[in-house]
Amino acid sequence: MPKFYVDSGIHTAECTTFMETMMDDSVVDLVVTSPPYDDLRDYEGFNFDCKDVAKGLYRVVKKGGVVVWVVGDRINGGRSLTSFNHAFAFRDAGFMVYDAMIFKKRNTPFMRKRAYTNCYEFMFVFTKGTPATFNPLRSPSVRSGPAQVPYLKGADGVNRKTERSLSEHKVRTNIWSYAVGKNGTTKDMYAFKHPAMFPENLARDHILSWSSRGDLVFDPLCGAGTTCKMAKATGRRWLGVDVSKEYTAIAKRRVRQTVADSISSLPSRSDPFDELVMAEENSRMEANIMCQWCGVEISHDRWQLTGGRAVTCSPECSLFNSRRRRNELKRVERAARLETVL
Numbered sequence: 001m002p003k004f005y006v007d008s009g010i011h012t013a014e015c016t017t018f019m020e021t022m023m024d025d026s027v028v029d030l031v032v033t034s035p036p037y038d039d040l041r042d043y044e045g046f047n048f049d050c051k052d053v054a055k056g057l058y059r060v061v062k063k064g065g066v067v068v069w070v071v072g073d074r075i076n077g078g079r080s081l082t083s084f085n086h087a088f089a090f091r092d093a094g095f096m097v098y099d100a101m102i103f104k105k106r107n108t109p110f111m112r113k114r115a116y117t118n119c120y121e122f123m124f125v126f127t128k129g130t131p132a133t134f135n136p137l138r139s140p141s142v143r144s145g146p147a148q149v150p151y152l153k154g155a156d157g158v159n160r161k162t163e164r165s166l167s168e169h170k171v172r173t174n175i176w177s178y179a180v181g182k183n184g185t186t187k188d189m190y191a192f193k194h195p196a197m198f199p200e201n202l203a204r205d206h207i208l209s210w211s212s213r214g215d216l217v218f219d220p221l222c223g224a225g226t227t228c229k230m231a232k233a234t235g236r237r238w239l240g241v242d243v244s245k246e247y248t249a250i251a252k253r254r255v256r257q258t259v260a261d262s263i264s265s266l267p268s269r270s271d272p273f274d275e276l277v278m279a280e281e282n283s284r285m286e287a288n289i290m291c292q293w294c295g296v297e298i299s300h301d302r303w304q305l306t307g308g309r310a311v312t313c314s315p316e317c318s319l320f321n322s323r324r325r326r327n328e329l330k331r332v333e334r335a336a337r338l339e340t341v342l
């Protein structure tokens, strides 16, 4: 009898036990997850053993499958280098360390004495062989059109150039940057009960890069369900597991409220992904998530209704309207004074 849950779902369980008892071999296309590290937070006192999780994942991931592992280091005087230990644990379990990408945080309050402010975590990309899927995300090129491009120097060391046409988009680098916190990670304010979510856009970009529509995306440490939410939004199946009932309740709510397949901009080789659109969408999200007048969160419905252009929580926002009335009154008084002077 198959152990595997075929339906998408979120479960409260310890992840190694869940994998062992509930999941068949080679069923997962992509894992996007972030582990606890260095006991920075207490997740209901549960023990987390990276080696066991890596072994379990190696069994359940398909050949050509990918694990994106987002992890940092405790900085207390020096760096713990736990992130590196995790990478070695995955290599020992059989994975190839395909890339060590960087998640750069656009806003970070953690200054250090006598050191530069740390603004990144690793996004290790572990693969079971060569990745079966890679849809490269692209960004706009600085230069495009006809240009003189140097090509390989010969033994004579002479720099030769050739005429080429540079394209308007180029494949992104492996450093990705996202806003974090209340204005960047998510618009689901209730999800911030979880202390350590990663940004929705980070999960989205990895899901688009390393999987196809209909694939199974697994998060064994799903927390508030960011990966599962974005898997649903991009038309994938999702499976989330977390030890905490409180967090899986948040994850279930977030997934329930997400419209399946609502993010349709799939990158492909023939249809370069328009990162400008993404960048614009990100900056609008960051700028407008709160009412500029009273500071209350702008609801998802209003956000959608206004095509992401809302600056007030409602057309009737009392603070906005009282200021508008005050300004209108001032304008009328000024006009009246001017008339008297004339």
Ligand SMILES: C[S@@+](CC[C@H](N)C(=O)[O-])C[C@H]1O[C@@H](n2cnc3c(N)ncnc32)[C@H](O)[C@@H]1O
Residues within 6 Å of the ligand: 013, 014, 015, 016, 033, 034, 035, 036, 043, 046, 047, 048, 049, 194, 196, 197, 198, 199, 220, 221, 222, 223, 224, 225, 226, 227, 241, 242, 243, 244, 247
């Ligand atoms: C860094 S958080 C993940 C946050 C998630 N990426 C998000 O965006 O919401 C790590 C999660 O692992 C869970 N956890 C810790 N040990 C676990 C274990 N052995 N099995 C399952 N979940 C575990 C914690 O409850 C916590 O929610």
